Amino acid sequence: xxxxxxxxxxxxxxxxxxxxxxxxxxxxxxxxxxxxxxxxxxxxxxxxxxxxxxxxxxxxxxxxxxxxxxxxxxxxxxxxxxxxxxxxxxxxxxxxxxxxxxxxxxxxxxxxxxxxxxxxxxxxxxxxxxxxxxxxxxxxxxxxxxxxxxxxxxxxxxxxxxxxxxxxxxxxxxxxxxxx
Numbered sequence: 001x002x003x004x005x006x007x008x009x010x011x012x013x014x015x016x017x018x019x020x021x022x023x024x025x026x027x028x029x030x031x032x033x034x035x036x037x038x039x040x041x042x043x044x045x046x047x048x049x050x051x052x053x054x055x056x057x058x059x060x061x062x063x064x065x066x067x068x069x070x071x072x073x074x075x076x077x078x079x080x081x082x083x084x085x086x087x088x089x090x091x092x093x094x095x096x097x098x099x100x101x102x103x104x105x106x107x108x109x110x111x112x113x114x115x116x117x118x119x120x121x122x123x124x125x126x127x128x129x130x131x132x133x134x135x136x137x138x139x140x141x142x143x144x145x146x147x148x149x150x151x152x153x154x155x156x157x158x159x160x161x162x163x164x165x166x167x168x169x170x171x172x173x174x175x176x177x178x179x180x
Contacts, residue, residue, distance in 0.1 A: 048075050050094075052085050057098035 068082045118126035
């Protein structure tokens with residue numbers, strides 16, 4: 001029996017067997033790419049990926065379950081798939097975003113604990129608390145723009161010398177203090 005009998009040319013629509021149509025190379029890529037995958041890779045577990053990013057952003061002591069293998073079992077993800085999650089382009093950015101969210105949720109409690117210890121005569125915490133407050137004050141204070149003084153024909157060094165005090169002998173000599 002010949003192959004012509006099994007596959008007649010009329011059914012396969014082949015008129016010239018030496019010039020078979022070549023499939024489009026992008027055909028398989030279109031099948032593999034999911035529309036909801038942010039970086040264009042095949043992702044099976046989209047929701048689980050978000051949960052994994054949040055879980056991995058937590059400090060190790062705060063994580064529940066404690067290991068990635070236990071996490072895979074809990075969320076019914078194929079074993080080793082968390083490694084694929086870590087290879088995604090946006091993994092580190094998402095993890096950092098979730099870490100900052102977690103940290104900012106804890107920030108008021110940390111500041112309060114620092115305040116409590118500072119009130120109980122802890123000099124290290126008092127210094128850290130004061131530094132935190134001073135940085136906040138520096139951020140919120142209004143910006144003052146001072147226009148430089150310029151006199152045409154006078155060198156800037158000479159103008160600067162006018163505003164730099166030579167020395168202070170005593171504060172009383174500079175600022176009049178009424179002593180009574």
